[in-house]
Amino acid sequence: MAATSSIPLNQNVFRLRFKPSKRHALLPVESYSSPRVFCSEVSRDGPELKENNNMSPTKQLKNVACGVLAVWAVTTASPVVAASQRLPPLSTEPNRCERAFVGNTIGQANGVYDKPLDLRFCDYSNEKSNLKGKSLAAALMSDAKFDGADMTEVVMSKAYAVGASFKGVDFSNAVIDRVNFGKADLQGALFKNTVLSGSTFDDAKLEDAVFEDTIIGYVDLQKLCTNKTISPDGRAELGCR
Known part of the structure; x- marks a missing residue:
């Protein structure tokens, strides 16, 4: 048969x-x-x-x-x-963490970069001058610490920041495009006049984060508003229903 x-x-x-x-x-x-x-x-x-x-x-x-x-x-x-979920091995390049202070010299919104930025596990706590306005296209930031850093006017495009800590970071006037903030700690982060496009915040901590004049698309806003850790003031600023 x-x-x-x-x-x-x-x-x-x-x-x-x-x-x-x-x-x-x-x-x-x-x-x-x-x-x-x-x-x-x-x-x-x-x-x-x-x-x-x-x-x-x-x-x-x-x-x-x-x-x-x-x-x-x-x-x-x-x-x-x-x-798409696999990450390359941790870079063995000497002083790789200092490369964030230079950034991507040809970084663009589509994630193009001249040299990979592997910033995983680096500590930039309270860095007040060397990160401002840098282009961090396609940077690997998972498990790095940026607590208290000044990241105003920074351009983060297609960065991977899962599990990173950004407590109290100033993202004012920054462009944050298609960044994965899954399980990141963003408590008290300042997103004043910040572009938040296509970024994800799954299980991220957003207590006391400030979203004053944040520029965000409707679909991205709906996704962000599902995060229950956003304070009532933050939800009001975003217009979450």
């Missing part, structure tokens, strides 16, 4: 979105119904083995083709789903 097996194929579909700034972003879109490969396999038990041996060359070729297609389906399905 013929047994039928189905192998789902996950497709990576991309959509080209056009923005007013004429920058084109290639964004992943969720897959729709996955196509399936159906193969019929003749049982090798009993007299059906003889039938398989007498199979016509055309049918044998079809089975080979189906097998190749099935292998392709398995090897191409779910291509490195977790790759």
Whole structure:
């Protein structure tokens, strides 16, 4: 008896979105119904083995083709789903923490940088002069300490700051674009006239954070307002309902 097996194929579909700034972003879109490969396999038990041996060359070729297609389906399905969550090994560059005081000399809003900035586990507590106005595009900041630092007018684009500490940091007039602040400590941080675009604050601590004249999109605002640690004054400043 013929047994039928189905192998789902996950497709990576991309959509080209056009923005007013004429920058084109290639964004992943969720897959729709996955196509399936159906193969019929003749049982090798009993007299059906003889039938398989007498199979016509055309049918044998079809089975080979189906097998190749099935292998392709398995090897191409779910291509490195977790790759975006993997971080490179900690940099062994001497004085890597001091590179934050220089920043990315060609850093732009799209996260372009001239040299990677690995600031993980660095301590910039109470740094009052060397971080102001720096471009920290695509910086790795997880588990770093910036408590009490002056980061006014800093440009943080596509930075990864999961688990970092920014208690009492002054982000006034800064551009914070697509930064991951997951589980970061932002208690008492000052976001005065700060651009907060596309950034995430999942499980971040935002007690006593100030959001005076913060520039933020509607969708980003709705996500930020779900954070229950924001004080009533902060929620009022943001316009959370």
